[in-house]
Amino acid sequence: MAALWQCQGVTSPSTAGAVRQGSLRELNLAVVLRRIATADRPPSRAGIAAGTGLTRATVSAVVDDLIAGRLVAEAEPAPRTGAGRPARGLVLAGDGPAGLGLEVNVDYLAACVVDLTGAVRHHLVRRADLRPVSPADALDRLAALAAEARAAAVRDGLTLAGAALAVPGLVDGGGLVRLAPNLGWRDVDVPALLAGRPLAEPVDGIPPLVVDNEANLAALGELHAGPPGSTSFLHITGEIGIGAGIVLDGTLYRGARGWSGEIGHIPVQPQGRPCRCGGQGCLERYAGQETILAAAGLAGADLPADTAAIRLADLAGAGDPATLTALADAGTALGVAVAGVVNLLDLDTVVLGGGYAPLAPWLRPPVVTEISRRVLTAAWSPVTVRPAALGARSAAVGGATSVVRRVVDQPVAWLARSG
Amino acid sequence: MAALWQCQGVTSPSTAGAVRQGSLRELNLAVVLRRIATADRPPSRAGIAAGTGLTRATVSAVVDDLIAGRLVAEAEPAPRTGAGRPARGLVLAGDGPAGLGLEVNVDYLAACVVDLTGAVRHHLVRRADLRPVSPADALDRLAALAAEARAAAVRDGLTLAGAALAVPGLVDGGGLVRLAPNLGWRDVDVPALLAGRPLAEPVDGIPPLVVDNEANLAALGELHAGPPGSTSFLHITGEIGIGAGIVLDGTLYRGARGWSGEIGHIPVQPQGRPCRCGGQGCLERYAGQETILAAAGLAGADLPADTAAIRLADLAGAGDPATLTALADAGTALGVAVAGVVNLLDLDTVVLGGGYAPLAPWLRPPVVTEISRRVLTAAWSPVTVRPAALGARSAAVGGATSVVRRVVDQPVAWLARSG
DNA sequence: CCATTTAATTCAACCACTGAACAAATTGTG
DNA sequence: CACAATTTGTTCAGTGGTTGAATTAAATGG
DSSP: OTTTTTTOOOOOOTTSSOOOTTHHHHHHHHHHHHHHHHOSSOOOHHHHHHHHSOOHHHHHHHHHHHHHTTSEEEOOOOOOOSSSSOOOOEEEOSSSEEEEEEEEOSSEEEEEEEETTSOEEEEEEEEOOOTTSOHHHHHHHHHHHHHHHHHHHHHTTOEEEEEEEEESSEEOTTSEEEEETTTTEEEEEHHHHTTTSGGGSOBTTBOOEEEEEHHHHHHHHHHHHSOTTOOSEEEEEESSSEEEEEEETTEEEOOSSSOOOOGGGSBSSTTSOBOTTSOBSBTHHHHSHHHHHHHTTOGGGOOOHHHHHHHHHHHHHTTOHHHHHHHHHHHHHHHHHHHHHHHHHOOSEEEEEETTGGGHHHHHHHHHHHHHHHOGGGTTSOOEEEEOTTGGGHHHHHHHHHHHHHHHHOHHHHHTTOO | OGGGGTTOOOOOOTTSSOOOHHHHHHHHHHHHHHHHHHOSSOOOHHHHHHHHSOOHHHHHHHHHHHHHTTSEEEOOOOOOOSSSSOOOOEEEOSSSEEEEEEEEOSSEEEEEEEETTSOEEEEEEEEOOOTTSOHHHHHHHHHHHHHHHHHHHHHTTOEEEEEEEEESSEEOTTSEEEEETTTTEEEEEHHHHTTTSGGGSOBTTBOOEEEEEHHHHHHHHHHHHSOTTOOSEEEEEESSSEEEEEEETTEEEOOSSSOOOOGGGSBSSTTSOBOTTSOBSBTHHHHSHHHHHHHTTOGGGOOOHHHHHHHHHHHHHTTOHHHHHHHHHHHHHHHHHHHHHHHHHOOSEEEEEETTTTTHHHHHHHHHHHHHHHOGGGTTSOOEEEEOTTGGGHHHHHHHHHHHHHHHHOHHHHHTTOO
């Protein structure tokens, strides 16, 4: 729990411009709330005052607002420390706002509910091959699953503060899915197709649904769920395509147009195999799942993506030589690309997620080898390569987390909601 | 001038935490000053009020403080627009604070003075081969040049608000140069060697000298000097090594440990030529100046880096076939690496700086070719490839600009200075 | 049991912004 | 040329939210 908010950067005032008088309280609500969220143990009002430089009077007033708004609760008194009146510990409320995370992928739908403390309260998954299904029908089914998750949240006394939908493709601002090749989607306007559903109706002015790239949301989930300390990392999602979420200084980097992370088309053999993107020698052609499956002798199996990864892990675990060679080669190609990225961005961590997560035991060694060979500063300060803490299904959790994170960053929007 | 501050992102409050009462004024000083800095034409107090949402009363009070602090001046009345009392235009003061930019490089020393408006008021360059010179002696000479520049600034009525030193190497926080291979420096503690010089003495609490990587400062300079609109770009400095400054969303990205930008060691031929870094097939071995010179038949010439670039440009301009081939090959290698970076980061602009600036006419075509072949989203939205606006000597100017930029972002630090 | 210590609240003071009224400076019109 | 219209900039009482000191609350320790 403590690690949840560990890594986020400083947020600028929501006005992003003039600082009006009321902004003072608005900003300090966020400051105090973040302090509570990032603390190792429940802090006292006095401790927050000492840590932030605000007076105890101000902190008390701010905390009163936060408690009244169900964002903060008083915890059991902490173990005794010495003389003096005992402090009353403050924690994030577990019964206030929650985030709804949704995911549409090639062979499953997922919905999950995360509360303010970062706990995953519900997680529903429906397996289904969605490739032959129209976008409208797929979103129909998703809406049904979302309604189920919402009902479960309401039974827990939680209030949904928003929802985030993860899609394996390029997403434009405003929820337009430009292209999701593996789903067969092109220019799908998600909010329009969901019109009339509770998901699409704004609740008290809070934007109801954010659509984002799967890799981005998975990286956000990893930022909160992973071990603290890594504020700049690459979260690689190896599915049919290879995507990456880039977190720099604790902030997700989306790119000039929101299309960052196309690591699958980094050239690793400039004169190598042609790629469907029109290029040549792209990483995807050497470390993509199709290539690994073919090299392992599973070319015609036509398995769903996550099943395929587990099948490969089983074979590798059993010592199948073709599979081991396939994974070693893929890992080396991945390592070459990652080494270039680390040289450029000076990252301290690389996370293997998506379909790579279960294959990490075999992919990690060649990746580490290439990094240590090719990264200039590797000798000074090592680069951590690890599997995703949330495993292969992190996008929905990451989406839900991004919703509650927004509440922590801008508590006024939540407090202004209803009372 | 208007473009100078065009691209910077929103700055978070300097407290980076609690918002105390006084912070209100502190923040609004910055808001109003930035508004004046980024405006196309000198704005009026009323216009600023309308644009920021502050009241005219507040803006007047803030502007009074800024004028008293010599950060802002009233301009000649703007051309008439209609009825009503004429507005008094506000501009950044050209006679207040200024930034001192310094550069130590292999074959020259440079110092320049930039005022608040972004104008380069002085620019001194001393050519000298600094490789055989000890770090202490080199910094001695630099201090002398800096003193000259400072004297020139004082004659103009300017007050230096700080200095920034560009070094071609890895710089640690606190001014320790870990490694500058081309200068032959290792673990050089710049502030310690400058102790006792006016450069090293803090003036009214303002940190006197910031040491930073040459590529980083050059990128910052390009951010301000270049055409507006490109907020995410890569500034590539092609010298003996190849470095890059990375600007994302208008902010320089330094990396987890401050060592970002080692684009020279991105693998472009994983099984290719061995590199002195221990890796294989690094970009530097295909697009570095040494390689280009050798391919052009100038291997033994031992020219200083900038002279070499101009020599190559002359040969290419004259149609020398070996040189043209060398540049085409280097450009292709560069394009492969850049395509990978653009795929990953979704940049809209790539700037060819340093030694690449004069060679841009020949390097650009192959780079553009590789980008259009290999970048997924190139069809949707084109990537601009252009030479550096500040040319090969942009690091010193960029450093000076970063100093005055800090004044604009945190005017209170300057105002609290002396009165 | 009381001095000591630390936590949290109360309250007058104060700072900076707010909003409205007012003064200043120009254009346009009869 | 006088006067209404218009826009800029300033003045001033009012207010929201922080400040700092005093006060109350609740524990420990001799």
